[in-house]
Amino acid sequence: MSEGTLYIVGIGPGVPDKMTQEARDVIRDSEVVVASSLYQKFLRLDDVIGNKITDDERIEELADEDPFPIDEDTGEEGRLEVTTTPGGALYVEGATLSEAEEKVEDEGIDAFITTLDSGYADYIDTGDEGDGQLLVKSSMGRQVELAYEAIARVREGQDVAHVSGGDPNTYGKSDLVFKVLEHADTTDVDVEIVEGVTAGMSVSADLGAPLSGDFATVSLSDKWRDWDVIEDRLRNAARSDFVILLYNCWTGYDEAADILQEELDDEVPVGIVHDAGREEHGRNDDGEVYRVTNVGEMKEYSDEISGMGVSVLVGNSKTEVWEADDRDYLVTPRGGRDIEDF
Amino acid sequence: MSTDSNSTTETSTDTESKCGGSTETDSRSSSGGCTANTSDDDLDTSDSTWEPGERWRSTDVTAGDESEFGSFTVVGLGPGSVEEMTQKAIEALDEADHIVGYETYVDLLPEKVKEGTEIFSTPMCGEVSRTEEAVDRVLDGNDTAIIGSGDPNVYALGSLSMELLESKGATPEAVDFDVVAGIPAAQSCGARLGAPFVNDTVTVSLSDYLTPMPEIESRLHSAAREEFTIVIYNPWSRKRRDNFEKAVEILQHHRPDDTPVGIVRDAGREDEVSKVVPLGELDDWGETDLITMTTTLIVGNDETYVWNDKMVTPRGYHQKYDY
Numbered sequence: 001m002s003e004g005t006l007y008i009v010g011i012g013p014g015v016p017d018k019m020t021q022e023a024r025d026v027i028r029d030s031e032v033v034v035a036s037s038l039y040q041k042f043l044r045l046d047d048v049i050g051n052k053i054t055d056d057e058r059i060e061e062l063a064d065e066d067p068f069p070i071d072e073d074t075g076e077e078g079r080l081e082v083t084t085t086p087g088g089a090l091y092v093e094g095a096t097l098s099e100a101e102e103k104v105e106d107e108g109i110d111a112f113i114t115t116l117d118s119g120y121a122d123y124i125d126t127g128d129e130g131d132g133q134l135l136v137k138s139s140m141g142r143q144v145e146l147a148y149e150a151i152a153r154v155r156e157g158q159d160v161a162h163v164s165g166g167d168p169n170t171y172g173k174s175d176l177v178f179k180v181l182e183h184a185d186t187t188d189v190d191v192e193i194v195e196g197v198t199a200g201m202s203v204s205a206d207l208g209a210p211l212s213g214d215f216a217t218v219s220l221s222d223k224w225r226d227w228d229v230i231e232d233r234l235r236n237a238a239r240s241d242f243v244i245l246l247y248n249c250w251t252g253y254d255e256a257a258d259i260l261q262e263e264l265d266d267e268v269p270v271g272i273v274h275d276a277g278r279e280e281h282g283r284n285d286d287g288e289v290y291r292v293t294n295v296g297e298m299k300e301y302s303d304e305i306s307g308m309g310v311s312v313l314v315g316n317s318k319t320e321v322w323e324a325d326d327r328d329y330l331v332t333p334r335g336g337r338d339i340e341d342f
Numbered sequence: 343m344s345t346d347s348n349s350t351t352e353t354s355t356d357t358e359s360k361c362g363g364s365t366e367t368d369s370r371s372s373s374g375g376c377t378a379n380t381s382d383d384d385l386d387t388s389d390s391t392w393e394p395g396e397r398w399r400s401t402d403v404t405a406g407d408e409s410e411f412g413s414f415t416v417v418g419l420g421p422g423s424v425e426e427m428t429q430k431a432i433e434a435l436d437e438a439d440h441i442v443g444y445e446t447y448v449d450l451l452p453e454k455v456k457e458g459t460e461i462f463s464t465p466m467c468g469e470v471s472r473t474e475e476a477v478d479r480v481l482d483g484n485d486t487a488i489i490g491s492g493d494p495n496v497y498a499l500g501s502l503s504m505e506l507l508e509s510k511g512a513t514p515e516a517v518d519f520d521v522v523a524g525i526p527a528a529q530s531c532g533a534r535l536g537a538p539f540v541n542d543t544v545t546v547s548l549s550d551y552l553t554p555m556p557e558i559e560s561r562l563h564s565a566a567r568e569e570f571t572i573v574i575y576n577p578w579s580r581k582r583r584d585n586f587e588k589a590v591e592i593l594q595h596h597r598p599d600d601t602p603v604g605i606v607r608d609a610g611r612e613d614e615v616s617k618v619v620p621l622g623e624l625d626d627w628g629e630t631d632l633i634t635m636t637t638t639l640i641v642g643n644d645e646t647y648v649w650n651d652k653m654v655t656p657r658g659y660h661q662k663y664d665y
Contacts, residue, residue: 010529017430018523020420167529174537175656178649187650193533195421197428197523201493205418205521208514209500213553214561216544216570224658233542233568240564241557242544322504324515331504334552 001190003157004031006150008174010167010196011039014278014309016046018197024048026194027161032153034136034146035163038308043163049135147180154189165308167196171219171247200245203273203311206290208322208329210271210313211243220256221248231259238263243319243332246312249305253312257299260314266296269319271330275309292321292328412439412484414476414517416503418493418524421610424452426530431522435459438487442476447489460484470506473499477506480517493526497547497575528573531606531638534616536652538604538640539571548585549576555585562589566596571646571655574639578628586633590625593641597621604640604653605632618653 007026012018027033027048035043043049136146150160164172174193181189204211216237220230230252237244238260246256260268274289289304295314305312315330322329415434420426435441435455440462441448448463462479464472476488494500500521504514528545532538544565550558565572572593578586593601599622606616619627621641627633646655 012428017433018428020426020428020525022423022425025425167525167532169529169532169537169539170543172540175540175654178537178652178654179656182649182654191536191652193536195426195525195529195533197420197493197525198529201418201495201523201526204495205493205500205523208519208521209495209504211495212501213497214544214546214558216542216565218542229569233570236564236568237544237570240561242561322508322514324513326515329504329514329519331501333505334501 002154002188004154004159005190005192006154006177007159007161007192007194008164008168008172008177009161009194010164010169010172010198011042012197013166013199013202014039014042014275016042018202019046019048020194020196023194023196026159027163029159030161031158032134032136032150032160033163034150034160039163039165040135144176144180147177148184150177151181151184151186151189164196166198166200166202168193169195170198170200170217199247199311200313203245203271203313206273207271207292207313208331210269210315210319210330210332212332212334213316214242215245216240216242217245217247219247220252222252227252227255231255234259235263238314241316241318243316244314246314248308249310249312250307253305254299254302257295257302260295260298264295264314265317266294268295268317269315269321269330270294270298271313271315272298272301272304273311273313274304274307278309290327292330294321408512408516410483411512411517412480412482412486413520414480414503414507414514415487415520415522416494416500417487417489417522418495418498418526419447419450419489419491420493420525421527421530422447422450422491423610424450426525426610428522428524431524434520434522435487435489438485440476440479440484440486441489442472442479442486443489444472447491451489469499469502473502473506477503477510477512480507481510481512491524491527492530493524494521495523496526496528496545497549527575527609527638528640530609531573531604531616531640534606534609534614535604535618535640536654538602538642538646538653538655539573540655541643541645541657542570543573544570545573545575547575548578548582548589550582550585555588558585559588559592562592563596566593566641569643569645571643572639572641574641576635577637577639578633579635583628586628587625590621590628593624594621597641597644599623601644602642602646602648602653604642605637606640607632607634607637609638618648618651 007030009023009026011023012020027043033043033049040049136149150162154160162173162177164174166172168174177191181191200217216233218230218233218237222230234244234256270293272289272291272293278288289310291301291304293301304310313330315332319330319332322331415438417431417434419431420428432452432455435451438459440460441451441456442462445463445465448461462475473488476486479486488499488503490498492498504519507514507517507519528539544561546558546561546565547553548558562572574589576582577589599620601621602618603621603624604616604618605627606614608614609616615632617632633639640653642653642655646653648654
């Protein structure tokens with residue numbers, strides 16, 4: 001097998017205290033970290049990935065340089081922008097990866113962001129030994145190229161951490177990585193999945209005890225399939241009295257609500273939770289939502305459904321709302337029969 | 343039961359408590375246990391004053407002055423190792439004055455959180471009386487955490503805790519109730535298999551202890567028909583042999599015999615085993631020690647395949663990507 005390992009790491013729902021130590025350690029110790037800009041931001045804020053440059057003079061010095069060639073395809077001149085992140089990291093935009101790595105080596109530059117064929121990357125000096133950690137920004141539409149690059153680096157002996165929000169198995173990245181490995185006929189790459197707390201579990205905990213029994217997880221995104229499939233699954237899950245966790249609700253929410261209204265009583269409780277806990281960690285742009293409503297009224301809150309951080313939980317026929325001063329809880333009692341049956 | 347004294351607070355109370363539970367000091371074992379499956383075969387609720395499905399029993403109301411209640415946190419430990427607990431779980435346990443849990447899981451806790459904490463662990467008895475014990479401690483004014491593997495919402499102690507709390511006349515807000523999510527067994531098992539349920543999935547327990555078998559069957563039919571991947575908890579026990587056979591029959595009715603089924607037993611423990619078998623052979627495995635109460639099954643759908651020993655259920659990337 002390969003010397004390096006390709007880790008597919010779940011970081012949980014985006015707050016530091018719901019990440020495991022294992023995820024933290026794997027990301028810290030990997031030579032390459034592939035993550036979306038949002039997750040990179042979270043990992044920086046949590047000091048899982050590096051933030052090294054805070055020296056303003058050094059930043060300005062870098063901004064004055066113009067080391068980037070004209071783009072052969074577009075004829076446009078390379079662009080150089082230097083900005084600091086909330087955590088103080090330096091971004092230099094416009095270099096290719098090899099140029100960036102050269103700069104790191106030759107000039108001792110600590111951090112880079114560079115436009116690559118395979119997306120964006122920046123390079124961060126992670127310690128006294130000078131071992132750099134390459135951060136690659138994953139972007140939709142570039143996943144396949146990124147996976148190929150990851151394979152190449154793992155074969156060279158590097159550890160690569162591919163970051164998923166929540167858990168890699170629940171609408172995460174693991175299937176795509178395996179697809180690419182298969183396509184490239186790559187059986188020598190050591191792949192390890194590091195599991196994480198799913199958004200569904202996090203939201204359920206916030207709401208109290210809404211699951212307790214059998215539940216269905218349905219994504220409303222029709223990016224990879226026809227809406228008919230989603231509709232059928234939703235309808236049948238509702239008819240079979242599953243508690244339903246909806247993912248990717250920024251699309252199809254009203255349509256889903258229509259379906260649920262046809263299948264379920266209006267009084268069935270619904271919980272809408274957006275970015276729970278992220279605000280207190282300084283990482284929420286739109287404000288948190290904690291809303292307990294019901295199937296009949298869920299469409300009134302369409303405007304609260306936005307972005308990746310929203311989860312919607314639809315109860316079943318047994319789910320109850322327990323009102324409290326601080327928040328309303330959702331509870332699906334375990335139900336059961338006479339004690340003699342045990 | 344170990345009595346080797348460590349840094350935990352020793353008390354002499356509760357040694358005659360329900361079903362063998364005792365307040366004890368740290369007792370370690372080499373087990374790195376995982377599985378969020380409820381071990382309902384071991385349930386012994388005969389001494390419980392509470393019945394599932396029953397919200398209120400006026401005779402149970404024991405709660406006194408609300409201001410004297412402790413806090414109550416239900417903590418999911420995930421697969422078992424300290425590295426796979428969340429920071430929030432460790433903090434919640436650190437803050438608790440009392441920790442209540444099944445012995446195996448108490449053993450897994452980091453020493454740090456056990457220091458200065460009264461531990462009540464039960465080696466064998468049922469979850470109802472264990473949870474009741476925790477609630478009583480809360481109502482007596484102790485900041486109490488009850489622990490379980492996996493996630494508290496997945497066939498675990500979340501709703502039971504809330505129901506018992508209410509049955510004793512308290513409310514979640516009066517005891518500063520909180521649930522701390524953990525990594526469910528499904529995710530631990532999925533990680534070992536590859537990418538078996540990346541898309542829409544249902545989670546079903548074959549235990550008919552709380553859900554009648556016809557309802558379980560109906561859910562299996564529906565999920566199998568709609569091409570959900572299906573995660574099955576509590577797949578087999580001596581008492582539920584028929585449930586397993588019935589489930590296999592339903593799955594085979596809807597899905598071809600070559601559908602991959604992932605079988606993971608004791609994920610996260612030293613003796614963990616995982617294997618992928620074709621659905622057509624699943625019934626043969628029912629009587630083996632591969633499928634037990636601590637096994638989780640993951641049934642693929644029409645897109646699931648096995649490649650390089652990994653079980654993969656891809657989303658429709660072929661529509662978009664050219665590899």
